Amino acid sequence: MLNLGLSKLAERTIDPPISWLMKLALERPKLISLAAGFTDNASLPVGASAELLRDILAEPKIARASLQYGSTAGDMELRNLTLRRLEHLDGVPRKTYSAENLLITHGSQQFLYLVTECLCDTGDIVLVEDPTYFVYLSILQSHGIEARGVKFDLDGLNLDVLESVLEKLKSEGNLARVKMLYLVSYFQNPSGVTTSSEKKQAMLEILRRFEKDAGHPIYLLEDAAYRELQFSGASVPSALITAEARKRVIYAGTYSKPFATGVRVGYGYLPDSLVQPVTRVKGNHDFGTSHLLQQLVRAALTSGKYEAHLPALRERYKHKAEIMATAIRTHFPQSVGWEAAAGGLYIWARLPGSVQTGPKSALFRACLKSDVLYVPGELCYAPDRTRRAPQNEMRLSFGSASEEKIREGIKRIGKEVSKLAPKGAN
Ligand SMILES: Cc1ncc(COP(=O)(O)O)c(C=O)c1O
Numbered sequence: 001m002l003n004l005g006l007s008k009l010a011e012r013t014i015d016p017p018i019s020w021l022m023k024l025a026l027e028r029p030k031l032i033s034l035a036a037g038f039t040d041n042a043s044l045p046v047g048a049s050a051e052l053l054r055d056i057l058a059e060p061k062i063a064r065a066s067l068q069y070g071s072t073a074g075d076m077e078l079r080n081l082t083l084r085r086l087e088h089l090d091g092v093p094r095k096t097y098s099a100e101n102l103l104i105t106h107g108s109q110q111f112l113y114l115v116t117e118c119l120c121d122t123g124d125i126v127l128v129e130d131p132t133y134f135v136y137l138s139i140l141q142s143h144g145i146e147a148r149g150v151k152f153d154l155d156g157l158n159l160d161v162l163e164s165v166l167e168k169l170k171s172e173g174n175l176a177r178v179k180m181l182y183l184v185s186y187f188q189n190p191s192g193v194t195t196s197s198e199k200k201q202a203m204l205e206i207l208r209r210f211e212k213d214a215g216h217p218i219y220l221l222e223d224a225a226y227r228e229l230q231f232s233g234a235s236v237p238s239a240l241i242t243a244e245a246r247k248r249v250i251y252a253g254t255y256s257k258p259f260a261t262g263v264r265v266g267y268g269y270l271p272d273s274l275v276q277p278v279t280r281v282k283g284n285h286d287f288g289t290s291h292l293l294q295q296l297v298r299a300a301l302t303s304g305k306y307e308a309h310l311p312a313l314r315e316r317y318k319h320k321a322e323i324m325a326t327a328i329r330t331h332f333p334q335s336v337g338w339e340a341a342a343g344g345l346y347i348w349a350r351l352p353g354s355v356q357t358g359p360k361s362a363l364f365r366a367c368l369k370s371d372v373l374y375v376p377g378e379l380c381y382a383p384d385r386t387r388r389a390p391q392n393e394m395r396l397s398f399g400s401a402s403e404e405k406i407r408e409g410i411k412r413i414g415k416e417v418s419k420l421a422p423k424g425a426n
Helices: 008-012 019-027 046-058 060-067 076-090 107-119 134-142 159-171 197-209 272-285 291-303 305-331 362-369 403-420
Strands: 102-106 125-130 146-153 178-184 219-223 249-254 265-269 346-350 393-397
Touching: 008 134, 046 060, 046 291, 046 305, 060 291, 076 102, 076 249, 076 265, 076 291, 102 107, 102 272, 107 134, 107 219, 107 249, 107 265, 107 272, 125 134, 125 159, 134 146, 146 159, 159 178, 159 197, 178 197, 197 219, 265 291, 291 305, 305 346, 305 403, 362 403, 393 403
Parallel strands: 125 146, 125 178, 178 219, 219 249
Antiparallel strands: 102 265, 249 265, 346 393
């Protein structure tokens, strides 16, 4: 094979497992995709964005500043507004958090990448939920970082298993390689589960107990991408709420999902010790997130348009989630386990053990033949040979498909599942 002179990272990086799913959707215009993680198109804030951008560009002084480079850490006013928002969401007094620790990034995705780059070398280990966000697994794969899956229950990560995984790594002499635990804490992608505040603090406690043997801090990377898409249930604070926790919690937030995914303005809150390293690496990536788009988000926040946009958005997702739930109740056999969504974009379905959902399975092929697509659950599991990942789950998204397509898509999948589910399981 021709030597392309690629770096080890480029040679190692495989196509994201999900890219063929996107290709399939593009190749078949009639396909109903309940696989895409896109947000609801009709709810994007077109009018508000047009008005805000017009205002920003109408005033030459503001326009010039917006069309100029900004700073690496991000616009100071946007950082302050974001901080106040975070304090409000967490129910802590004003000025509990510090703007010095907050970085504006190109989506929370960039923040996840930067943090991973700053903490992990090839051969290091990151603990992840079983299942987890598959794009994060791709970041790990690309960097040659080992992902270790930790068993997940209906209320999130199993703390006993977390402890035993760490014990095992300790007994193998591998604890020094463990850098962090990655947690998608609100309406998890893919499972929809929200982790309680108590559980997050208990995780921190467990991680801390293993630090002495690791020889360095073991961080909790809390990814809160879907936090503001909550439409029912009580709100849960982030893991940042105590001063002690803020020494170990790295928090990733975003304006993508609750405002506009195309704007891709995200942010991260870092422990003091990581502010300088992550800011330096961000400097090398892009020395600052798009200044114009930061001004758009800043104006959305100060004008009240951001806040005004949220209730309608949440109502819309609530409605679409109910449509999906009703369709599942009607068309899926009762032997399929699933929970109604309280936020986010996903419902996770657990099929009877004998019904495989993977890309090569009879079910996946039958669904494709019926022009409907889901995300095979196994793509959301780390390639961790120390345990066997389930093969019978699927992620169903109510984010971007229309109400009619959600109904029809679930009906088609339900028909195929019913053919394969063991008889009498109903
Ligand atoms: C769990 C999770 N984290 C982070 C992201 C990245 O979002 P963004 O970069 O738009 O903030 C996504 C996007 O789908 C996600 O699902």
